[in-house]
Amino acid sequence: MCVGPHSSHTRAAPWRTIALALCTAASLAVAWPAALRAQSMDDAIFMDRRVLCAGLLYTREQWSEYWEGSRKRTSGNIGDVTTQQATWMGAYGVTDRLNLLASLPYVWTRVSQGVLQRQSGSQDISLGVKYNALSTPLTSVGTLHVIGVAAVSMPTTDYSPDFMPLSIGTASRRATARGLLSFQSHRGWYLNGSAAYTRRGNVRLDRVAYFTNDQLVLSNEVAMPDVRETAITLGYARPNLVVPIVLTNQVTLGGGDIRRQDMPFVSNRMNFTRMDARVQYTLPKLPGVVLHAGVSRVLNGRNVGQGTTVMAGLLLAGKL
Amino acid sequence: MSRLARIARAAALAVVATTVISCDRSITQTEQLPSLVASSLDASAGSWKMIVLSAPNQVAVPAPASITSDAYRLELAAIKSAQRVMTAAQRERIAHWSGGGVLRWDQVLRGLVARYNLPPAPRAGGSYPVPDASNPFADPAFPFANPPYAARAYSFVAVAQYEALKAAWFYKFQYNRPSPARVDADVRALMPVSELPAYPSEDAVMAGASVAMLQALFPAAVEEITRRGADQREAALLSGKASSSDLAAGLALGRAVAAQVLARMSTDGTAAAVGTPMQWAALADSARARGEIPWISLDGPARPPMLPNFGAVLSWAMTSADVVAARPKAPFSTSSAEMQAELAEVRRTVKGLTREQRAIALKWNDGAGTYAPPGHWNDIAAEYIRDAQFSEVRAARAFALLNMAMHDASVGCWEAKFRYFSPRPSQLDPSIRTEIGLPNFPAYPSGHSTFSAAAANVLGYLFPGAAPTFKAMSDQAGMSRMYGGIHFRNDIVEGSAHGDRIAAFTIRFAQGDRAP
Incomplete structure (x- = not known):
């Protein structure tokens, strides 16, 4: 059975549904400094068996205000920081209940003031598996789905994470476990709640000592605190339109604050709350083609920029 | 579930498990310091050339009490009773400081420079405040330990330690009082204890000189600096390396030498830099x-x-x-x-x-x-x-x-x-x-x-x-x-x-x- 906000339409219009559903695996918008920049794999949508969906998403995030610890400020040495990503992503239905997911962003960063060099490169590849453990009718209104996601992520190039906020990522290997409950009404409304825990591996710098969290560390290795993420999605789905509104909260479980007038550091305690609004639209005449658009805004944070992000994407789906 | 699905799931779980397990996240710091066993006593160091002081005995250190005196026996008894009730934290500090006081203080100083090496943030109007030595906890903190400030700090702390230790060596070989662990077999040697005479204690000399210098250079870190000086002296006492009179004489000598070096530092022209x-x-x-x-x-x-x-x-x-x-x-x-x-x-x-x-x-x-x-x-x-x-x-x-x-x-x-x-x-x-x-x-x-x-x-x-x-x-x-x-x-x-x-x-x- 296909599980998605529009599952009641699955049998009637399989292609349309497939495209719409699968391709909802949208990348979450970027929150500087890219702690978890990759695809979040946080939705309740599954590809049907043997369906492959793949495409490109473009995001552009910009901020001028950021939180130095909890102090909100701007910096004349950076002005606006812009991060653009082109993310290749794909999903494949091994079965209707088990999907494989992958994504790989290419990232560009730049500042509008000061002298710091722009950076760009292929960032971290993410591979995940998503499993629909349980789907059960709940009341007469809709269906409850219980979903688990496991994912790993690792850098594809040896970019340096030691040039924040311009580094293209944290260069940390990550393993994420996510649990997701999704209640989908027969009328198209749906409500998701998810919680994820990401374990992060140490990263290596090109220098032999660094100071963070009030401590001088005589090593080129940096311990990366783990990250907890919770998200609530309220959405509405029609056969060729899905509109999710997502509220995401990321908490880094350790790490130091950016010190007064210091540069950010890779293991900083990067927390934020962000609101996302997205639209996914399947072309009525080309049901294998899904267009994505979205905006997001960081509402509150610590050691991150108050980014505003726009996103656009094109995904294609088809049965193998 | 199809066979393919089972394989895919197993593979995915294996990837996750491997990644998680292979994340050894403990950080091994470089510059591990094993217990210092000096390759030489450097018995002549009391005659090495001074830099700030005119002579190694410019600061007088009175002769110690005899090791047969009642006063000294009481000091030994105090060490023995303290050694019987040591905490794990005290043992850790002994291990820490046995790596070498000069090396440890250099690490402390590098940490202080890194902590204070931040330029003042601009004011709203675009001007910059100047760090204020008389208000070191303010924003901006004092000091801004930029490269010249840092170079000067490293040099003054090192010179103060060097001058104080040369003076200590001068008196050590003048008075030749052994360390407690060598005087009394019941005092355990918890650090390598050499033939180096214990009076005045080199650890207390370093603590006295370093604390005085660092407090002047990094006044907002006074609490940490003071604690480290106390830790070093306590470790010397508990390890059977120095008695309380060895430590008291060393502390006084270290402080007095630092006062001479500070006199130079306060008039070296940095105030106008x-x-x-x-x-x-x-x-x-x-x-x-x-x-x-x-x-x-x-x-x-x-x-x-x-x-x-x-x-x-x-x-x-x-x-x-x-x-x-x-x-x-x-x-x-x-x-x-x-x-x-x-x-x-x-x-x-x-x-x-x-x-x-x-x-x-x-x-x-x-x-x-x-x-x-x-x-x-x-x-x-x-x-x-x-x-x-x-x-x-x-x-x-x-x-x-x-x-x-x-x-x-x-x-x-x-x-x-x-x-x-x-x-x-x-x-x-x-x-x-x-x-x-x-x-x-x-x-x-x-x-x-x-x-x-x-x-x-x-x-x-x-x-x-x-x-x-x-x-x-x-x-x-x-x-x-x-x-x-x-x-x-x-x-x-x-x-x-x-x-x-x-x-x-x-x-x-x-x-x-x-x-x-």
Whole structure:
């Protein structure tokens, strides 16, 4: 059975549904400094068996205000920081209940003031598996789905994470476990709640000592605190339109604050709350083609920029 | 579920499990310090040449009570009873400090520099406040431990320790009182206890001198500094290395020597190093009068230059006439063809930067928030000093010589920088972007190059077998600045040669200091 906000339409219009559903695996918008920049794999949508969906998403995030610890400020040495990503992503239905997911962003960063060099490169590849453990009718209104996601992520190039906020990522290997409950009404409304825990591996710098969290560390290795993420999605789905509104909260479980007038550091305690609004639209005449658009805004944070992000994407789906 | 699905799921779980399990997240720090067993007592150190003090016995240390006296027996009894009730934390501190007091204090100092090496944040109107020594906890905190401040701090702390330890050695071999663990078999030796006489305690001498120096240099860290001094003295007592009278005499000696060194530090000219807006303007006017493009700050908002009068600060091994005589010749004129060629080279280098070059730029960056370039060379030196198993007084000599040379390099470099007041590559060509933070002071000559050459020469003098290694490091540190996009090649070449000349003064001192 296909599980998605529009599952009641699955049998009637399989292609349309497939495209719409699968391709909802949208990348979450970027929150500087890219702690978890990759695809979040946080939705309740599954590809049907043997369906492959793949495409490109473009995001552009910009901020001028950021939180130095909890102090909100701007910096004349950076002005606006812009991060653009082109993310290749794909999903494949091994079965209707088990999907494989992958994504790989290419990232560009730049500042509008000061002298710091722009950076760009292929960032971290993410591979995940998503499993629909349980789907059960709940009341007469809709269906409850219980979903688990496991994912790993690792850098594809040896970019340096030691040039924040311009580094293209944290260069940390990550393993994420996510649990997701999704209640989908027969009328198209749906409500998701998810919680994820990401374990992060140490990263290596090109220098032999660094100071963070009030401590001088005589090593080129940096311990990366783990990250907890919770998200609530309220959405509405029609056969060729899905509109999710997502509220995401990321908490880094350790790490130091950016010190007064210091540069950010890779293991900083990067927390934020962000609101996302997205639209996914399947072309009525080309049901294998899904267009994505979205905006997001960081509402509150610590050691991150108050980014505003726009996103656009094109995904294609088809049965193998 | 299909067979394919089972395989896919198993594979995915295996990938996750492997990644998680292979994440060993404990950080192994370098510079582990095993218990110091000095390769020599350095019994002659009481006669080595003094630097600030006129003689090793300038500060009087009274004769200790006899080891057969009742008073001393009570001290031994106190150690024995304290050893019976030691906590795990006390044992840890003994293990920590047994790695060598001089090496430990150097680590403490590097941590303090890194903590305080942050420039003031601009005010809302775009001006910058100046750190205030009389209000060190404010925003901005005092001090801003920038490279000249740091070089001076490393040198004054090292010299104070060295002077105090030479004085301690003088009295140790005058009074020849053994350590408690050697006097009384019931006192356990929980650190390596040598034949070095215990009175006055070298640990307390170091604690007294270091605490006094560091409190003056980093007043907002007084609590941590005081605690570390107390820890070191407690570890010496509990380990059977020193009795309470050994410690009391050492503490008093260390403090008294530090007072002499602080007297020099407070009048070395640093107080006037920040300068005045009128002086800053005069620097630019002077460059323009010579037909040169003057340096301007590219910080946003523009920031006053870093310590423009630091070139007038007192040096260790050079007179002010020596500083002027050693000054590099003028840089290429900003209107010359040579400068255009230099600019093109930086542009080309930055544009075609390899990952390896970027790594070198980041490795030697040592910018804001770090222990600064002199700290990097202390970091390098520490492992050589550890591996050589220097006695405390010889370790202090090594750090003193190294840091005296780097302070002199800092004075000489700043004197030249603000005499020439030459622009950075990004000022002459805004298309040149930097891979590291752009320092807020003139380019020529390169401070990294001067510091590094001075350090490499002194370390090469102390550890001749590794001299080529130090030289290679110094050259790499210099070139890192061009890879970073913040220096011209000529800044690096002339800065390095300047560092060589400056180190020669310190090495000349070392050659005549009577240390065998």
